[in-house]
Amino acid sequence: MTNNPTRSQMRIDRILKRLNRAISAQELYTELRQANQSMGLATIYRSLEALKIQGQVQVRMLPNGEALYSSAQQQDQHHLTCVNCGTSIPIDECPVHNLETELENTHKFKVYYHTLEFFGLCSLCQLAAE
Amino acid sequence: MTNNPTRSQMRIDRILKRLNRAISAQELYTELRQANQSMGLATIYRSLEALKIQGQVQVRMLPNGEALYSSAQQQDQHHLTCVNCGTSIPIDECPVHNLETELENTHKFKVYYHTLEFFGLCSLCQLAAE
DNA sequence: TTTAATGCAAATACTTTGCAGGAAA
DNA sequence: TTTCCTGCAAAGTATTTGCATTAAA
8 A cells, every 4th residue: 555556557557547448357468468568467467456455446346257447536337237138238327425425434444436236137138038 | 037946946045045144156055065955066056047037136246256145035235345355344224226216217127136335445454554 | 686576377266068867747 | 758957077267376587776
């Protein structure tokens, strides 16, 4: 935390800030490689882990066990995810900011970010289910 | 969906309903084995998948990529999770029910359940960070 | 020179899939 | 008999770790 950021951390932080979407470690690895700016996969994971602990980076776990990383500066982004087909629809609403402040006080917990995801059946899968 | 539940699905559904907490597939496997009611790991995963699609079971992904399953009848349970030490504190509050109904209407999406998790630093890790 | 960061490869852990045997209809 | 379920073992995937190398201080 008091630690100086490494070069890799700074590179990744910069990329995530430019990019306006969440990206997986694997994808980051592939993209960097294609751009001839390769970075070892282990380094990518280690950097993301460090940035996460510093609160620079948010993580969202997909139902398949893959982690998606994005800059903490990114706006809240939540989703409706279909448990059947996996389709994920981004939504704009987010009703939890007040609660966040409240939790920081009652639990003396410094909240970096939150994840809010809805799971169920998309309209297509509801039809297919009949 | 129109499918009849298998024996395994019914067994697992029953267990999850009794149990008042979320459990991983691996733990379920171990517990059943110890209770001399073994079930193959593949069957456990397949049953959980089916129950999930039917909306009988909720899933929450842990930051380590492990999935925690619980009965859909279970009450909402959300957490404050420390990005540093991994400690997870259950919280009671949940401000998203109205939104859920709203989303069902605007997106024609049948919401089974949602996950809401807060990430940051617990009080201890805040101290350690200085 | 001393310390810390990096990359590669091996190891880990969870989950999924292929397939043969077995139970139910 | 026919269909579906189940278990085992093998494969797949994301992630972590050990260690030798390299870069920075």
